[in-house]
Amino acid sequence: MAKSLGIFVTNPDNFRHVEGIVKAAKAKGSNVKVFFTWDATHNAKKEAGFEALCNLADDVSICVDSYKNMGYDINDIPAGLDEKKMGTQAQHGIIIEDYDCYLSL
């Protein structure tokens, strides 16, 4: 059984790496959770592959406070997410506590 992987994204310029690592991890049967914070929340609106990432990974969420700080309307939920996935920093805590492997990007 593949290990599970949690990814904490803080760098808005790393989306291609997020995509590449999630694809590779899913191909190995891993359970993958991704959480985007601060200006990396731009990825949810500006990256064409974001919705596909949400479909591929087991759990994708973003920090709603960061999203608001980046100038977005919190009711404008990015494609691929729902209201429950507009999360808090507790999502980062879950990645650290509950996943076998941790990666920040």
Next chain:
Amino acid sequence: MKILNIYRSEPDATTKKLVEIVTRDRESVEFDLNVDAPDYDKLVDEIFAADKTICWW
């Protein structure tokens, strides 16, 4: 303890100093993400094999 150091950009003096101290007397491997086409399959294998992964700036 096996540490995987991933680099998103060319490590500068600060990063090098921190890596040197963190990995002292420990097994460590490096992976350069700062290339055109990283081998993500290999990277995921290395993440799974490491006790700790640090993805530097």
Next chain:
Amino acid sequence: MEYNKVCLMYRKKDSTVDGMRSALGLAVENMYAYGAVLDDVEMDKLNELNIESIEMLRDMEGDIFATSKGNQELNDLTPITIEELGEKLRDMTHIIPYGVIG
């Protein structure tokens, strides 16, 4: 039970305060959480809310360090050298170089 020990490091001004919020978020999840502002960042004076956040973090046995004298003095951050930070990182379960270099 072994508690997680997490250190986030900041090298860009406009993500430093958010990175501190991330540290506080982990502290309330029962982790030892630390932040370190490195030399690259020249901080503004923190507002009352952010100062309170640091006080809360310290109450939960976390801390915010700074390597530059300017940031230490302006915002009452705990002094640390890069060598001391490196030694502290050896004891962390999770090391997070946050965001980008400014």
